[in-house]
Amino acid sequence: MKKRKKLVIIIAVILVLAALLIARSFLSPKNAVKTVDTADAVKTDLIQSISVTGNIKAGESEEIMLPSTQKVTRVLVQEGQEVKKGQLLVKLDTYELETQLKKSRISLDMAKRDLEKLNSEDNTTRKSLENAVTQAEISLKSAASKYEDARIKHEHNTKLYEAGFLSKVEYDNSLSTLNDLQNNLLLAEITLDNAKNSLADFDEKIYQQEKQIEMSNTDLSSLERKISDSNIKANINGKIVKLDAKENQYPAAGSSIIIHDQSKYILELRVSQYDAVNLEMGQKANIRINGLDKVYEGHITKISEAATVEMVNTSKETNVLVEITLDSVDEQIKAGYEADAEIVLIEKENSIAVSFEAVQTDEQGNKYLFVVEDNIAKKRNVETGLETDFEIEIVSGLKEGEKYIISPPAELMDGETVITTGGM
Incomplete structure (x- = not known):
């Protein structure tokens, strides 16, 4: 009787252990049903792009520097x-300038008459030759003084420019x-030298004249050009975005007139x-100007x-200058905008894509x-294609x-049962 009771206990223990093992096996993570997020494969348009920040500039611009030595008499715009x-x-x-022009014309007329006299054998005198030497010496002294003043001023300007x-x-x-x-100084030196030579050899006087x-x-041509340039005109069509000229005032150093052609940015x-290395002429671009709630279209028109x-901070960067022309513009755009x-x-277009x-x-x-x-996860080999910032193209397999x-x-694992969420 005791043996039978002992046998029953042993069998009961074995059954309990077996039940525990079976329960543990079913409750193991390996056999637990997994919950996964799913989505339906759909066709979409894929775009691979790069984003770069730059500044807007006018398609064409002109800056006219105003001379500080001439007073503005009229501003017409x-x-x-x-x-x-x-x-x-x-x-x-x-x-x-016009006064200098008149004097120069008189001097030219006199020079021509002197040449005519020199060509006449009855009107040649040593006195005229001595006067020519005196005049050349005065011109040289004046030219040397003006050159020295300009040299000192240019040395000062060079330091300002470098700074x-x-x-x-x-x-x-x-x-x-x-x-x-x-050049004027050199010409004055030549004139004086030639005048002195004329005293020794009068035959050279005609050449000097x-x-x-x-x-x-x-000199006449130079003065006429300066007078013509005093009527400042626009060299392009556009809008005046800077105008430093004020009537009856001398422009300050650095004053200018700036014109922008705003028909193209x-x-x-x-x-x-x-x-x-991936850029090509004509590639399209979507442009967002900071502060404006609008997207402008454009295309690459220049690759340096x-x-x-x-140098950026302490490191070196190799960059290429690229220009994108905006296809259409409006009054909200301004040169200099970021x-x-x-x-x-x-x-x-129409490509199947999934998340990375x-x-x-x-x-x-x-x-x-x-x-x-049917709630079964099946492993599927695929061939991928174009990659964007968020998606990857599936060429085949899906x-x-x-x-x-x-x-x-x-x-x-392949073939496991899953519980799905998401999808359509």
């Missing part, structure tokens, strides 16, 4: 006004003035080398032939995802309307 190419904008005082306090245009004007005065006439003609960008290396451009590199997390890669390098059929797992659990 105002800031914000539309002007046409060739339209008169500002008139400068030409009294001194960033003087514009390139003003620096070039200073250098041009110095060169002109240096001819050169004097040539120089006078040059360009977004100027500096694109990193890594992105620039050479890259530039720039804008973001989304440049379309590749665009595909849906695509997995096995040890052999094969790409796959999981589709769900059909439109099939349900796929958005982000499959790492332990998910």
Whole structure:
């Protein structure tokens, strides 16, 4: 009897242990039903793009520097006004220039008469030769004084330019003035030397007089050009965005008139080398100007032939200058505005795409995802294509309307039962 009771107890213990093992097996995570998020495969338009920030500039612009040595007599336009190419904008005082022009014309006439006298054998005297030497010495002294003043001033302007306090245009004007005065000095030295030679050899006087006439003609041309330039005109069609001229006042140093052709605007960008290698002329771009709730369309119209290396903080960046022309403009756009451009590199229509997390890669390098059929997860090898910032194209292995797992659990196996959420 005791043996039988003992046997029953042993059998009961064995059954309990077996039940525990079976329960543990069913409750194991390996056999637990997993809940997964799914979505239906649909066709969409894919765009691969890059985003770059730059500044707007006018398609064409002109800056006219105003001379600080001439007073403004009339201002015929105002800031914000539309002007046409060739339209008169500002008139400068030409009294001194016209006075110099009259004197130069008189001097030229006298030089021509002197030449006529020299060509007449009865009207040649040594006195006229001595007077010519005296006049040449005075001219040389004056030219030397003007050149020395200009040289000192240009050295000062050079320091200002190198320090960033003087514009390139003003620096070039200073250098041009110095060169002109240096040429005048050299011409004065030549004139004096020739006049002295004339005293020793009067036959050279005719040659010198001819050169004097040539120089006078040059001075006349220069004065006439300066007088003509005193009527400041627009060289392009556009709107005046800066006007420093004020009537009966001398312009301050650096004063100018700026005209922008607002019929066309360009977004100027500096694109990193890594992105620039993918750019091509004509590629489309969507442009968002900061502060404006509007998207402008444009296309690449310029890619610089050479890259530039720039220091950014403590590192070097290699960038390429790129210009995007806006296809249409409006009055809200202004030169200098900051804008973001989304440049379309590749665009595909009606492509099946999934999230990046849906695509997995096995040890052999094969790409796959999981589709769900009747609550069963099925592993499906796929071929991928275009990648955007958020999606990846499925070229083959997934059909439109099939349900796929958005982000499959790492332990998910082919053929497992799943509970799905999401999808359509």
